[in-house]
Amino acid sequence: MKVVIIGGGWAGCSAAITAKKAGAEVHLYERTDLLLGLGNVGGIMRNNGRFTAAEELIEMGAGELIGITDELSRHKNIDFPGHKHAWLYDVNKIEPVVKDLLQDMGINIHLVARVTDVMLENHQIKGIYIENEELVEGDVFIETTGSTGPMGNCLKYGNGCAMCILRCPAFGPRVSLSARAGIEDFQGEREDGSLGAFSGSCKLSKESLSQEIKEKLDKEGVVIINIPPEDVNIDKLKSKVCQQYALKEFAENIILLDTGSAKLMTTYYPLEKLRKLKGLEKAKYIDPYAGGKGNSIRYLSMAPRTDDMKVKGIDNMFCAGEKSGLFVGHTEAIATGALAGHNAVRYALGIPLLILPSSTAIGDIISYANYKLLSRKGRKNRYTFAGAEYFERMNKLGLYTTNIEEIKNRVRKLNLNDILSQKLI
Numbered sequence: 001m002k003v004v005i006i007g008g009g010w011a012g013c014s015a016a017i018t019a020k021k022a023g024a025e026v027h028l029y030e031r032t033d034l035l036l037g038l039g040n041v042g043g044i045m046r047n048n049g050r051f052t053a054a055e056e057l058i059e060m061g062a063g064e065l066i067g068i069t070d071e072l073s074r075h076k077n078i079d080f081p082g083h084k085h086a087w088l089y090d091v092n093k094i095e096p097v098v099k100d101l102l103q104d105m106g107i108n109i110h111l112v113a114r115v116t117d118v119m120l121e122n123h124q125i126k127g128i129y130i131e132n133e134e135l136v137e138g139d140v141f142i143e144t145t146g147s148t149g150p151m152g153n154c155l156k157y158g159n160g161c162a163m164c165i166l167r168c169p170a171f172g173p174r175v176s177l178s179a180r181a182g183i184e185d186f187q188g189e190r191e192d193g194s195l196g197a198f199s200g201s202c203k204l205s206k207e208s209l210s211q212e213i214k215e216k217l218d219k220e221g222v223v224i225i226n227i228p229p230e231d232v233n234i235d236k237l238k239s240k241v242c243q244q245y246a247l248k249e250f251a252e253n254i255i256l257l258d259t260g261s262a263k264l265m266t267t268y269y270p271l272e273k274l275r276k277l278k279g280l281e282k283a284k285y286i287d288p289y290a291g292g293k294g295n296s297i298r299y300l301s302m303a304p305r306t307d308d309m310k311v312k313g314i315d316n317m318f319c320a321g322e323k324s325g326l327f328v329g330h331t332e333a334i335a336t337g338a339l340a341g342h343n344a345v346r347y348a349l350g351i352p353l354l355i356l357p358s359s360t361a362i363g364d365i366i367s368y369a370n371y372k373l374l375s376r377k378g379r380k381n382r383y384t385f386a387g388a389e390y391f392e393r394m395n396k397l398g399l400y401t402t403n404i405e406e407i408k409n410r411v412r413k414l415n416l417n418d419i420l421s422q423k424l425i
């Protein structure tokens with residue numbers, strides 16, 4: 001059985017692992033020369049409800065990627081405004097480690113392989129076309145192309161191509177394969193009704209910061225610097241993807257986190273203003289390169305799906321990560337990817353698909369985000385274990401806990417322990 005995955009971000013890598021463990025031959029196609037997509041620039045794990053979700057994943061048998069992010073954490077259990085017990089993985093070291101794991105597992109990775117179209121017959125995908133027009137056939141397909149770009153979207157809904165990690169000018173634009181198969185995409189909205197949202201953080205070169213800031217970042221993981229009142233821009237918070245950081249503390253302060261580079265927790269911030277701050281006089285953006293003016297635009301392309309991650313209207317296509325809803329985060333991409341990979345194999349074998357119950361945080365966010373997509377108001381929100389609306393819900397429902405035994409018991413009582421590492425073939 002051949003499972004074909006399109007998009008090698010956290011969601012695609014996670015889907016590849018569970019599909020492989022279920023016994024399929026797995027091929028992963030990625031348009032750039034790096035796996036992990038946006039995972040090469042984020043780094044924050046285990047903050048707030050992401051801790052619970054990470055432990056659920058481990059107990060369900062899909063802990064490999066969490067194991068790597070834990071292992072490569074530069075800082076553990078740090079707090080910053082609105083966020084508790086965050087772990088920060090090193091974004092400059094993570095990609096080759098994940099690539100090695102996938103290769104060691106026998107997953108076939110195809111880099112610089114942009115998928116441009118699908119071959120469809122009676123609601124079934126027969127194959128995908130790679131840019132050079134090669135046709136790749138398969139039994140089941142999983143789309144994990146994210147929601148960022150193509151460049152035209154960053155021009156139309158943002159401040160231009162910000163030269164982000166996805167590097168569209170060189171590797172070519174994202175393609176929505178479910179849309180190519182005739183299924184209309186959903187789009188996320190901002191508070192004012194405009195489409196998409198700005199990515200909410202940038203990276204500065206640590207070498208461009210003062211020695212004092214650099215040392216504090218290395219030692220403590222966080223540096224908070226007050227912004228002069230004339231430069232505070234509260235309104236900008238509304239345009240951000242990451243509503244979990246749309247708190248006034250993030251407008252009134254520059255918050256820097258150490259992820260190998262210095263992660264600046266705001267979307268585009270003019271360089272001239274940034275350099276007014278003590279210690280940042282020589283600051284330089286390294287992601288996106290145009291971080292003083294713009295950032296990437298996301299959430300313009302989500303596929304309608306059921307809670308087992310199957311794309312509605314196509315028999316043999318699944319989706320995960322940002323492509324599968326207004327999800328923000330690595331943990332969210334890994335969790336949805338793990339379920340999609342496992343279910344792809346169940347589908348091909350003709351056995352019932354797994355839907356995770358709402359008594360788990362992962363099952364609940366998958367169904368809640370899906371339900372919320374139906375309303376315009378719901379499309380203005382993003383869904384993450386880390387904060388904003390969904391973390392409030394986790395608290396209200398008693399789903400949030402950092403008690404590992406309690407999380408394990410929750411999963412075991414449902415007989416879901418190791419379910420995602422089951423060999424089905």
Ligand SMILES: Cc1cc2nc3c(=O)[nH]c(=O)nc-3n(C[C@H](O)[C@H](O)[C@H](O)COP(=O)(O)OP(=O)(O)OC[C@H]3O[C@@H](n4cnc5c(N)ncnc54)[C@H](O)[C@@H]3O)c2cc1C
Pocket residue numbers: 006007008009010011012029030031032035036037038039041042043044045113114115116144145146147148166173174175176199200201202296320321322323327328329330331333
């Ligand atoms: C600047 C920034 C900082 C962030 N920081 C954090 C953080 O600290 N913590 C956190 O949890 N989350 C963070 N996020 C959010 C998080 O990174 C994403 O929500 C998550 O990684 C999305 O994963 P994904 O696999 O769904 O999509 P992506 O990472 O977008 O991956 C999609 C992949 O598909 C590929 N692709 C697209 N089209 C094609 C095609 N046609 N053919 C082949 N390949 C294709 C792309 O090249 C890409 O590699 C951040 C996001 C950004 C932009």
